[in-house]
Amino acid sequence: MVSYSAIEDYIRDLKRELSGVDEAIISDAIDDTEEHLGLRVQELLEEGVAKLKEDAVAKAVADFGTPSEVARAYLELNDELKGKEEKRQKKKEKRSLFCDIFCIYGDWRVYTGLIYLLLMFPLGLIYFTYMVTMISLGIGMLVTVLGIFILILFLLSNYGLSWLHSRMTEVMLGIRMPRKPRKLKAKGTWWQRIKAMFRDPRMYSSLLYMFLMFPLGIFYFTVFVTLIAASIGLMMSPFTTLLSEIMNLPIGIPSPPEARAVLLPLAVILGFLLLTWTLHLSSILAHLHGKLTRSLLLKR
Amino acid sequence: MAGEAKVKHDEKFEKELITGLISLVLLAITRNKGEPMYGYQIAKHMETGNRTHVQLKQGTIYPVLRAMEKKGYLKSEIKASGSGPPRKYYMITKKGSDKLEVWIAAWEDTSNFVNSVLGGDVDG
Numbered sequence: 037m038v039s040y041s042a043i044e045d046y047i048r049d050l051k052r053e054l055s056g057v058d059e060a061i062i063s064d065a066i067d068d069t070e071e072h073l074g075l076r077v078q079e080l081l082e083e084g085v086a087k088l089k090e091d092a093v094a095k096a097v098a099d100f101g102t103p104s105e106v107a108r109a110y111l112e113l114n115d116e117l118k119g120k121e122e123k124r125q126k127k128k129e130k131r132s133l134f135c136d137i138f139c140i141y142g143d144w145r146v147y148t149g150l151i152y153l154l155l156m157f158p159l160g161l162i163y164f165t166y167m168v169t170m171i172s173l174g175i176g177m178l179v180t181v182l183g184i185f186i187l188i189l190f191l192l193s194n195y196g197l198s199w200l201h202s203r204m205t206e207v208m209l210g211i212r213m214p215r216k217p218r219k220l221k222a223k224g225t226w227w228q229r230i231k232a233m234f235r236d237p238r239m240y241s242s243l244l245y246m247f248l249m250f251p252l253g254i255f256y257f258t259v260f261v262t263l264i265a266a267s268i269g270l271m272m273s274p275f276t277t278l279l280s281e282i283m284n285l286p287i288g289i290p291s292p293p294e295a296r297a298v299l300l301p302l303a304v305i306l307g308f309l310l311l312t313w314t315l316h317l318s319s320i321l322a323h324l325h326g327k328l329t330r331s332l333l334l335k336r
Numbered sequence: 337m338a339g340e341a342k343v344k345h346d347e348k349f350e351k352e353l354i355t356g357l358i359s360l361v362l363l364a365i366t367r368n369k370g371e372p373m374y375g376y377q378i379a380k381h382m383e384t385g386n387r388t389h390v391q392l393k394q395g396t397i398y399p400v401l402r403a404m405e406k407k408g409y410l411k412s413e414i415k416a417s418g419s420g421p422p423r424k425y426y427m428i429t430k431k432g433s434d435k436l437e438v439w440i441a442a443w444e445d446t447s448n449f450v451n452s453v454l455g456g457d458v459d460g
Contacts, residue, residue, distance in 0.1 A: 068375060071423060099391070099393070100395040101393030106393070
């Protein structure tokens with residue numbers, strides 16, 4: 037059996053054992069292991085059971101299980117999740133074409149996904165403004181020490197923001213995300229920790245994500261507000277046409293009265309189909325956006 | 337115990353027994369404690385109360401805790417700690433308590449049955 041003298045080595049082997057498994061499960065496994073081994077090592081040292089940190093790690097790992105034993109326990113969990121996913125897929129395959137198209141109205145996830153995509157615009161705007169302000173302020177004041185502090189503060193807050201955002205993504209899109217804020221792994225002086233932060237690829241990918249949210253948010257917002265407005269407008273056209281008739285308002289579909297019997301029902305059907313298509317589009321985009329969020333905020 | 341040295345232990349069998357009951361044991365620990373517990377505390381609890389000859393690897397209880405959280409039997413809360421990484425505290429839910437009652441009943445029935453067979457009350 038391999039003996040470990042540092043928690044990092046153990047985590048590295050655990051990651052290797054879990055390669056190819058759902059990212060969120062790997063993330064859970066690492067969090068649990070770090071929490072447990074960290075506490076155990078601390079306790080062993082405090083109680084004097086082990087004098088050296090290396091010995092404490094070796095003892096803690098012996099009780100915790102080898103990376104392959106621990107990985108197997110998580111893999112069983114993964115299989116269980118996969119089994120559920122397969123069942124869901126099978127249920128989906130059984131559905132008729134009609135249900136494939138219209139059952140989307142009964143899926144609440146589609147609505148939360150749509151709200152999520154619409155929220156990307158204001159949130160992206162806030163993140164973007166915050167990012168640009170802090171970075172330009174930090175760089176502008178770099179000649180004074182204050183600039184460095186502002187930049188570091190911004191980068192630290194970026195960790196918190198990405199965590200909040202990943203929680204929101206999990207709740208609204210149902211995509212599993214890491215469960216707790218990552219602690220900066222590096223120990224030592226402040227300078228060493230800051231250097232480690234700059235070496236963390238996740239920091240750069242999360243910055244890229246926060247930046248991308250702005251253009252993507254504008255795109256989602258424009259597309260969906262237009263599509264929803266158009267479909268509702270079409271579906272409401274009989275009422276608006278009637279209203280324009282009674283109140284003499286310039287709304288509704290301008291049409292000769294004899295053509296209305298055909299035109300208006302057609303507009304309602306068209307509006308309904310457009311709304312259905314919009315929901316499908318939002319479901320696809322929410323799924324893709326979730327994948328993007330996961331790959332940029334959950335990189336290990 | 338005097339007899340202890342003579343009895344050979346079938347670790348594989350004991351391990352299978354305890355693994356099958358791990359969810360029941362973990363759920364009962366979180367209920368009995370009556371306050372939120374983090375994984376390490378639960379693991380320590382398991383270790384001190386375990387009179388079998390199988391030392392369960394502590395790393396294997398965490399996925400079980402997460403699975404029970406997913407099923408709604410446990411809920412969790414992450415709290416920062418003064419030293420070391422943040423800790424994930426588990427608490428039993430109403431659904432978990434109800435499930436535990438069901439499992440305890442099943443366990444009692446099973447153990448009564450096994451005991452009666454072992455005691456010779458039931459003919460094989």
